[in-house]
Amino acid sequence: MGNLFYMAIVNILWIVCCLPVFTIGASTAAMYTSAFKIIRGKEGRLTDEFFTAFRRNFRQALPITVIMLFTAALLATGIVGLRGMEQPNSILYGILIVLCVAAVAIFSYVYPLLALFDNTTPVLFNNAWRLALANLPVTMMCVILNSFLLLLLYTIPGAFAYVVGPWIVFGFALAHLIDAIYLYKIFEKYMPEEEKEPDETEEADQSTAGTPGRS
Numbered sequence: 001m002g003n004l005f006y007m008a009i010v011n012i013l014w015i016v017c018c019l020p021v022f023t024i025g026a027s028t029a030a031m032y033t034s035a036f037k038i039i040r041g042k043e044g045r046l047t048d049e050f051f052t053a054f055r056r057n058f059r060q061a062l063p064i065t066v067i068m069l070f071t072a073a074l075l076a077t078g079i080v081g082l083r084g085m086e087q088p089n090s091i092l093y094g095i096l097i098v099l100c101v102a103a104v105a106i107f108s109y110v111y112p113l114l115a116l117f118d119n120t121t122p123v124l125f126n127n128a129w130r131l132a133l134a135n136l137p138v139t140m141m142c143v144i145l146n147s148f149l150l151l152l153l154y155t156i157p158g159a160f161a162y163v164v165g166p167w168i169v170f171g172f173a174l175a176h177l178i179d180a181i182y183l184y185k186i187f188e189k190y191m192p193e194e195e196k197e198p199d200e201t202e203e204a205d206q207s208t209a210g211t212p213g214r215s
Contacts, residue, residue, distance in 0.1 A: 004170065006046055010034045011173035013050050023054075025061030025068065025111065030054040031173060032115035035180035057114055060121060064110060071103050101143055105132045108142035112183050117190075131186060138182045145175040 010031055017027035033053035034046065078096050082088040109128035113119065119127070132139045144151065149167060153160045163171075 004174075006038060007035070007173035007177055008170040009046055010050060011168075011170050013047065014172060015168065017054060021069070022062060022065055023058070025065035025114075026054050026058040028111040028176075029057040029061055029115045031176050032112040032180055035173070035177045036112075036116060036184060038177065039180055039184050053115065061111075061114060064114070064121060064124070068103075068107055075100050075103065104143045104147050105129075105139045108132070108139065108146050108179065109183070112180060112187070116184075116187055135186055138186065141182065142179045145179060148175060 014027050014031045017030070018024045030050045030053035034050055037049065075096060079093070079100070082093050082096065106125065106128045109131050110124050113124050113127055113131075117124075148171070149160070149164065152163060
């Protein structure tokens with residue numbers, strides 16, 4: 001019950017910090033930092049920890065957010081344009097949907113990697129797509145959770161009004177917490193033993209191609 005309350009507060013902090021839009025990346029990384037602390041049983045002063053993580057990741061998260069927003073705008077424009085045609089190209093539409101899933105999958109790994117590891121942005125993206133492909137069941141779960149509201153609006157629009165309220169209160173944080181539980185199990189194997197201790201800063205050496213680590 002305490003963890004749910006903790007994540008509800010983090011959920012509100014995340015929404016508030018996402019309002020400027022260009023801060024979405026830093027806010028998401030901070031939310032994952034909070035989720036990883038819960039998993040490791042080290043949650044403390046939640047607001048202080050959230051904003052510490054927010055400030056720490058802001059500079060690196062900013063260009064990542066710009067890339068994410070540009071990709072989303074490009075894909076959304078293509079899908080809306082095709083849906084507006086009298087006879088949309090079904091093959092092109094299918095390709096766009098696949099690209100949307102791939103984009104969500106990659107960013108579902110980028111932000112938790114940013115929260116947990118010290119890497120350059122190119123290494124984050126390189127590790128993200130490799131891990132997404134290597135862990136497809138977890139990847140698809142993350143894609144569904146992280147795009148739940150959009151999927152619901154698209155597939156069952158009548159239910160959207162009933163779900164959006166509770167989801168705004170704690171749904172985003174709960175989705176990220178579930179993501180983090182499974183992602184931490186994947187990331188943990190790339191963390192040196194001494195850096196798995198709760199009070200240590202999480203970094204990992206990139207000793208093998210395609211594994212998270214410091215570049």
